[in-house]
Amino acid sequence: MNKEQDAYEHDLNVLRLISNPEELVPESTRYAFVKRLILRIMKVFTAYQIYFNKQLLVFLEKIIKNANLKYRIIEEELNLLKVQTLGRADNANYRSKYFPRVEEKFYLFQQERFRGSFDLIKDRQKKYIKYLKAITGMNKKNPFLEIGFGRGEFMEILQENRIKNIIGIEINKQHVIDARKRGFEVSLNDAIEFLEKQKGRLSGVSAFHVVEHMTFNQIFDLLHLIYQKMLKNGLLILETPNPENLQVGSHSFYIDHTHKTKLPARFLQSICEFIGFKSIEVIYSSPLKENLKNDVEKMIYGDFDYAIIARK
Incomplete structure (x- = not known):
């Protein structure tokens, strides 16, 4: 110049x-x-x-x-x-020198502090029992896959409700060790890689607080693979934080450093519909207060979580 x-x-x-x-x-x-x-x-x-x-x-x-x-x-x-x-x-490009040494311990520490006790979570998940009855027959030959089983609350519920053929996958080594000690068939696996290699058909799949840890592309691929590997009329249960609640969207979502994607219920439902799932229900849960009177109260004190229940 x-x-x-x-x-x-x-x-x-x-x-x-x-x-x-x-x-x-x-x-x-x-x-x-x-x-x-x-x-x-x-x-x-x-x-x-x-x-x-x-x-x-x-x-x-x-x-x-x-x-x-x-x-x-x-x-x-x-x-x-x-x-x-x-x-x-x-x-x-920054790579921590110290965090990788304690990453799994830190995640377990945070989970114990913020997730709630084993008994509390198991009690909350009992509302899904009624959906299991429809797949008990097909489960005898076709396993139910629990993605990100964590402490194993829902795997216990499955066992207690005639869903005996269970496979669990996790990316946390300690959770895998603990689940094996309790007799569960589990492995240390990435969900997408596991499903790509899965040969048999699945009677059902559950993923509690998993999809928010993924990018959109990963979520889409995961749901696509679940649909491809699932039997006709197989059951899908997805539970994730409800970002329509302002406290979740602006605060509690970020308590977990591994969270990546907020998924409004209508958006996650539309992805499932596009892929081909049918009979889709949205179930909201864990409100801060009961008997909320208007939309403003729902946005502040409403449900912290929601679940997508769907069939193939």
């Missing part, structure tokens, strides 16, 4: 020099007085042209000044963008 600025300044200087013919006659030239006299006589005819030339010069100077200002602004914005981009890149 400096070369361009120099070129503009040079051109302006040339225009300044020739804008008024009277100023073109040097002092040392021969017959300078006569030449100037002729130019003055001609001024009657050249006055408007000289005025136009000067105004044009002023106009061009303003254009170049504004162009230089815009250039400096753009240059500053580009510099700022570079700094911001480098900052984001540094944050994205």
